[in-house]
Amino acid sequence: MNGQEEDSRTFSSWKKNNTTDVMTSPDLSDRDPDAFHSVPESVQQFLSYFRQKFREGNVSEVHTLYETTFNRYSERYFKTTSWPSPEIVAKYVDDDEVFLLFYKELYYRHIYSRLVPTLAQRLEAWENYCELFNFILNDGIMDLDLPPSWLWDITDEFIYQFETWCHYRSRLKNKTEEDIAFLKDNEHVWNVNFLLQYLHAMVNKSNICPWLLNGNEPVGSSDPDDEDFDYSTIPVYRFLGYFSIIGLLRVHCLLGDYKLALMVLQPLDFDDNTALFTRVTACYISLYYYMTFAFLMLRRYEDAVRVLGSTLLHIGRIKQHHTRSYQYEQIHKRTDQMLALLAISLVFSTQHVDESVNSMLREKFGDKLTRMRQGEESVFEELFVYACPKFVSPCTPDYDRPMDRHMEASHLQTKIFMREVGQRLAVPEVKSFLSLYTSIELRKLAQFMETSEESFRSFLFCFKHKTFVFRGSSGQAPAEGNFVSCAPVSFYVDNDVVKVTDTKMESKFGEYFLQHIGKLQDFIQMLERK
Amino acid sequence: MEQLSFQVNELLQSRRYDPDILPDLERYVEAQCLEGAYDGDANLACLKLYQFYPEKTNVSIVSKILLKALAALPSSDFVSCLYLLSEKIQREAPISTIISWADALETGKFVEFWNSLHNHEELLKGLPGIEDAFREFMLAVISRTYLRIHLSLLKKLLAISGQDELFSFLSKHGMTDISDDDILRFPSREENQPRPKAILGEQLPLRKVLESLIHS
Numbered sequence A: 001m002n003g004q005e006e007d008s009r010t011f012s013s014w015k016k017n018n019t020t021d022v023m024t025s026p027d028l029s030d031r032d033p034d035a036f037h038s039v040p041e042s043v044q045q046f047l048s049y050f051r052q053k054f055r056e057g058n059v060s061e062v063h064t065l066y067e068t069t070f071n072r073y074s075e076r077y078f079k080t081t082s083w084p085s086p087e088i089v090a091k092y093v094d095d096d097e098v099f100l101l102f103y104k105e106l107y108y109r110h111i112y113s114r115l116v117p118t119l120a121q122r123l124e125a126w127e128n129y130c131e132l133f134n135f136i137l138n139d140g141i142m143d144l145d146l147p148p149s150w151l152w153d154i155t156d157e158f159i160y161q162f163e164t165w166c167h168y169r170s171r172l173k174n175k176t177e178e179d180i181a182f183l184k185d186n187e188h189v190w191n192v193n194f195l196l197q198y199l200h201a202m203v204n205k206s207n208i209c210p211w212l213l214n215g216n217e218p219v220g221s222s223d224p225d226d227e228d229f230d231y232s233t234i235p236v237y238r239f240l241g242y243f244s245i246i247g248l249l250r251v252h253c254l255l256g257d258y259k260l261a262l263m264v265l266q267p268l269d270f271d272d273n274t275a276l277f278t279r280v281t282a283c284y285i286s287l288y289y290y291m292t293f294a295f296l297m298l299r300r301y302e303d304a305v306r307v308l309g310s311t312l313l314h315i316g317r318i319k320q321h322h323t324r325s326y327q328y329e330q331i332h333k334r335t336d337q338m339l340a341l342l343a344i345s346l347v348f349s350t351q352h353v354d355e356s357v358n359s360m361l362r363e364k365f366g367d368k369l370t371r372m373r374q375g376e377e378s379v380f381e382e383l384f385v386y387a388c389p390k391f392v393s394p395c396t397p398d399y400d401r402p403m404d405r406h407m408e409a410s411h412l413q414t415k416i417f418m419r420e421v422g423q424r425l426a427v428p429e430v431k432s433f434l435s436l437y438t439s440i441e442l443r444k445l446a447q448f449m450e451t452s453e454e455s456f457r458s459f460l461f462c463f464k465h466k467t468f469v470f471r472g473s474s475g476q477a478p479a480e481g482n483f484v485s486c487a488p489v490s491f492y493v494d495n496d497v498v499k500v501t502d503t504k505m506e507s508k509f510g511e512y513f514l515q516h517i518g519k520l521q522d523f524i525q526m527l528e529r530k
Numbered sequence B: 001m002e003q004l005s006f007q008v009n010e011l012l013q014s015r016r017y018d019p020d021i022l023p024d025l026e027r028y029v030e031a032q033c034l035e036g037a038y039d040g041d042a043n044l045a046c047l048k049l050y051q052f053y054p055e056k057t058n059v060s061i062v063s064k065i066l067l068k069a070l071a072a073l074p075s076s077d078f079v080s081c082l083y084l085l086s087e088k089i090q091r092e093a094p095i096s097t098i099i100s101w102a103d104a105l106e107t108g109k110f111v112e113f114w115n116s117l118h119n120h121e122e123l124l125k126g127l128p129g130i131e132d133a134f135r136e137f138m139l140a141v142i143s144r145t146y147l148r149i150h151l152s153l154l155k156k157l158l159a160i161s162g163q164d165e166l167f168s169f170l171s172k173h174g175m176t177d178i179s180d181d182d183i184l185r186f187p188s189r190e191e192n193q194p195r196p197k198a199i200l201g202e203q204l205p206l207r208k209v210l211e212s213l214i215h216s
Helices: A002-024 A033-037 A041-056 A059-077 A086-093 A097-114 A119-137 A148-169 A177-185 A192-206 A208-213 A235-255 A258-264 A281-297 A301-322 A328-347 A355-373 A377-387 A408-424 A426-434 A442-448 A453-466 A510-529 B002-015 B019-035 B040-052 B059-071 B077-084 B087-091 B095-106 B110-119 B130-145 B151-158 B163-172 B206-215
Strands: A439-441 A468-471 A482-485 A490-494 A497-501 B146-150 B183-185
Touching: A041 A059, A041 A086, A041 A097, A059 A097, A059 A148, A086 A097, A097 A119, A097 A148, A119 A148, A119 A177, A119 A192, A148 A192, A148 A235, A148 A281, A192 A208, A192 A235, A208 A235, A235 A258, A235 A281, A258 A281, A258 B040, A258 B077, A281 A301, A281 A328, A301 A328, A301 A355, A301 A468, A328 A355, A328 A377, A355 A377, A355 A510, A377 A408, A408 A426, A408 A453, A408 B077, A408 B087, A408 B095, A426 A453, A439 A442, A442 A453, A442 A497, A453 A468, A453 B095, A453 B110, A453 B130, A510 B206, B002 B019, B002 B040, B019 B040, B019 B059, B040 B059, B040 B077, B059 B077, B059 B095, B059 B130, B087 B095, B095 B110, B095 B130, B110 B130, B110 B151, B130 B146, B130 B151, B146 B151, B151 B163, B151 B183
Parallel strands: A490 B146
Antiparallel strands: A439 A497, A468 A482, A490 A497, B146 B183
């Protein structure tokens, strides 16, 4: 409760400062005056109808208008331009300020996805988010009902725009002095601290954590007049709070704080088939992508394989429902990235994955997987860079040294990851070597490897250390687990003699054969028909 | 200490990203070092504030946090810290030295580790008992690698010169099975025992194959 009060105080005081800032900032209006005359009639009607359904709380209709119609109009009329500005739209929607707050969010989101936003637009988009969130946090949408996918997109886009802002402001090479001066004066815009505070405030306001811990039931009353009124009884707040948790996971990953990223997920129930993250596919994918990425960075390769294996299976099943959705491209890209993460993790894990995931993997990264297994470090780096999120540096760049430093955060994470890869490659190497023997003197082994006894011993220690891994299970919260030995070959040294017992894991061919029996049958049938 | 820990965790609940709590977090780091306690999560929160406000970075605190995280191996705390530190800091002394220690420890180069450590003993000031924490990590790795080991080798690996010192360190960890020819036998554990040649293959019964033939 305390935290919540504190948060809202920060916001109101910040908002005051913010308004003065805006008033003193230069005139940022860059709107096309002709736009006034060019709103097609069908778009006018659409906006008016959209607003009407929005106000009626007709969730299923709003869902269609938001997911399908809006995108259809974007495609038809606004492929290379922005939607009509909110000032113009106001007259088609009876100056409905609440609707316009949401419309503005869509308006800027469209600009971000189709055009290159200007500095002014980035600033305005940020200000609109502040207004929108302050409005929501001040009980503004108690009577509204919106489709979960829209609420997810708002949360997700908020973080996406933060991400692009961090990259934008650290590319200083081609910025004008005016731009730089403006950036210097507007430290609060897209500030990481405010971003985190908004997400936390949303989580607190919605009371989502008690709701989750109470077995998906509100702990308080659903009557706003009651003293123990519980915001989680209102779906929009419940969803926004829940999605903000997953937003926090993403932000912490972008900042390189993987431990905190996983800790944020503590209250989530992953075994629940009706969990809120299953309601929006993009949310489901985001959750599992960032979670498994955090596993990878925390060296939890066994967990990464376990979770990626089942996630990719699930996505394979639901993907077909999205072939025409505007999210299809994104789902597709993320799936490939997750496959790449799986390929990397598999090299360092002792597990096998389901045959159908395996065949996806072979098709997409078969060659790369083999090369990684042979210890080719450049392939690890290539896949990592392809599969990692767009890391950001949260602090202000040095505006007095106009350089492009937007890739620094990425380089840092890649470098640390590659350090780990370099160390860990000792594991497959030791394995391939030890598998040849059952009992051999350590001195001799060192000779065969053309190294000193001491450094060969280090090699064995390294193997034992790197195969002693932190592993969780499906019933545990993502941050929890225990240390266990997961070695691809087991050995021990008895005084001076290395004793090896190679535990063979037979590959599973059965499923593969069964699949091909089926394929052959189909083929025969096809031939017979002809 | 307990009170401080409670206080800091309260602060992290309500004001995790507020740079004004840095003095408290830093005081907490110093206290952990002196008293042999460890709170990795609070220390990460401190590094995160340095990440947000690089001008507030206190290199001596960073170095202490890294050493404490290193002593917490095999946990991933050390690498978690590195993800939050800029490349610039990582290149600077003494941070670069500590990172090279981590490399040595994690690749099993224990002798190398001790050599470098003894050349930079000033870094361990204010961290009493940290050397034994490193030894404990090493001993755990060694006992998963070796079933029996000669004491002379163990002394070298753990950088313990005196016999009595070694005995008291080992007995603290329940390792007392030492033969007359100075060979220590570690307590048996899964990793230092011969394992059955378990072959975890799969069974594909004819029935299953027939089923698939009939269905298609």
